[in-house]
Amino acid sequence: MFDEIGPMGTAFTRLAWAAVFLLLWARPRLRGREPGDLRVAATLGAMSAAMTIFYFLAVDRIPLGVASSLEFLGPLGVAIFGLRRRRLDLLWPALAAVGVLALARPWEGSADLVGLLFGALSGACLGGYVVFTQKVGDRFAGVDGLALSLTVAALCAAPFGLPQAVGHFSITVVVGAAAAALLLPVLPYVLELVALRRLTTAAMGTLMSFEPGIAAVVGLVLLSQSMTLLQCFGLLCVVLASLGAVRRGSRPELAPEPLGAPAGVESARS
Template identity: 35%
Template sequence: MATTELAPRTRDKARATGAAMLLGSALSNQAGAATAALAFPVLGPPGVVAVRQWVAAVVLLAIGRPRLRTFTARQWWPVLGLAAVFATVNLCLYTAIDRIGLGLAVTLEFLGPLAIALAGSRRRIDLACAVAAACAVGVLMRPQPTTDYLGIGFALVAAVCWACYILLNRTVGRRVPGAAGSAAAAGVSGLLYVPIGVIAMLHHPPTLGALAASVTAGLLASAVPFLVDLMALRRVPAQFFGAFMSVNPVMAALAGLVVLDQRLDAIAWAAIGVIVAANTVAVLRRAR
């Protein structure tokens, strides 16, 4: 009897621990993005992204330890596709953050996972989620004197990249064991950024503070979330993990407010809330 009572308590404790870890992961991710923005005036988004990719490559290669010589062509193609996504998504996102702010950029980027969750569904509740999210995006993109449509465009490209990341990551996970595929993709992406980083730093000579902020961003926004999410997935169901990821736009808006003093009006906050709610409902419906 004691065993049957203990099992639910142990499970509930594991889920509570997993939820706390996911909250910490989201906070780390968005704090890293806010820290990266502090280096934009010195290095520019390309230079900051280059440093972040190098840090992520070192950390993930150390964790995944991929045996590259054993990879087959069938394994290399999705890995290279994932590397291209890694190289593109952060550059687009950081450029968007530089132009439209952290909260709005991450919220628009979050449309990628939402599109995957809603893809192919004809249920009324899912269609309602899509309509609600579209209306919220319309509110966020409403014409204003300060509207930066180029920045919005970069954020939407980042959303497409995130959707591609989800699809490619599934394929890599099926074809390459463990974290070796993601580590190899991070390594290739880091190599792609060597010439970009060198050119960016020749045009924008780095300072010690900017480099420190960029390295910190790489650790907080890449290494920490990767490790914490892996541990959290051992404690919570996959559908809970997907729904909890919805907290990222809110965390981004809060990080932008606290670290960068980027203030959103009440209408923007409401629109972010609608997109977060739409994604949560869509993910939970798809999981069921």
Template identity: 35%
Template sequence: MEKITAILCLLIAMFSIQGGASFAKQLFPALGPEATTFLRVWISALILLAIYQPWKHKFSKQALQAVALYGISLGAMNLLFYLSLERIPLGIAVALEFTGPLAVATFASKRLLDVMWALLAALGIVLILPHSDFSQSIDIVGVLFALAAGAFWGLYIIFGKKLGSHIKGGSATAMGMLVAALTVTPTSVSSLHFADYTGYIWLMALAVAILSSALPYSLEMIALRRIPSKTFGVLMSLEPAIAALMGLIFLSEKLSGIQLAAIVCVMGASCGSSLTSRSAEVPPQT
């Protein structure tokens, strides 16, 4: 029963994250990706700080340095992902972003099998790139933004593991989210016009923050305590498909057959890497 509960929590978390991303994209016409990132990350940070209250604890200089690196990578990942989402469909953006964790797994391994999964993911990227035979072209700048977001997701994983050795639990995420909020602020200031924001915009921003960070983080922590990390990683491989479904339902984003095949390649690479890795784990994408 506990395993079933954990799987349900993880599935709800993934639908929540991608639902939040689809709501965020609906804010882009009014706010733009930079201001949307600002509101999402700052609201998330304030919620997590209120819940975990990290100021009640004392942290070493090394721990604070780890928080800074973790938070900067988290902020850059969120900003670059939203910049990509402005230009390309949600399902494709998520699939491309998954290359970050795959790259970390590949570089950490010396086995030929892991290189094979990386090549499968690379095939997915090639299929996504603009080509004369495609039935629907893709914005190359959006692709580059998504790949860059994936690179920072990879750094987020690396720095998150280092941070975990200094600070445990939600305090680490709360402090990291605060640094992420500070990181995205300079690029967002010129896009902010608080006096023009309606109640609807503030409610949507709150929904994005809760759906994209606070709720899925809590659910993923429940899942991680009840199922093996390898099972967690395999289930996380479903996220690009869920993103494509959310994009279709909420954003009317229809993908071509080749684009869907590209997403399947990335999902297959992620699932295969999780199944065959000695320490398969894809940390939550907060």
């Protein structure tokens, strides 16, 4: 898709399809919602748009494992900020940081600095995404808030993606984008929303360190992007950090049911 409509065009097309899917599924109602609820959903949408664009710009220039490692720096920051009550809790973000550095190897002279910058920016947005996804999950029933936020995300991405994609759409690209939108962002975003209703942002942030490892394996198997022994060590570190953090990641109590939820809509928490 990058070859056909570019990274930003790909980001917009997938976000647009995702918004359509979730709007048809949830059919969220704006009437009766508090302005604060809508602001939180809109902020999550803006974060999602920026995160997707920066990440796609990164993977257009650097390997998947490296881009995902840099993107994880955002959730890692959330984890470090949240796990402060016991000294042992700091072990897991620290271990994940070592793993990320081993995977990214930013000290190598052959590194694409622009690609690394895009990866770091996507990480900053992903950190905000984790925080605001939990807020949306607490304020909205089901996936209503996610449907609204992805609609905002598609609108935010349109000025950047449409100019790159216009004139290059084809049936193959449109259908491929619809299928890809189910893999990202629809399924991951919905699963993360449900997870963040049950986990702390700190645990979720560290648990997401699985992403660089999975991306590195996908890059190896499907794109022939090989890993060094150092990167394999980094992969092991982030997996261990994930397992350690999630053991202490349950939220002390479930958030209360959001006010103004549509009648008859059962929250995903139940």
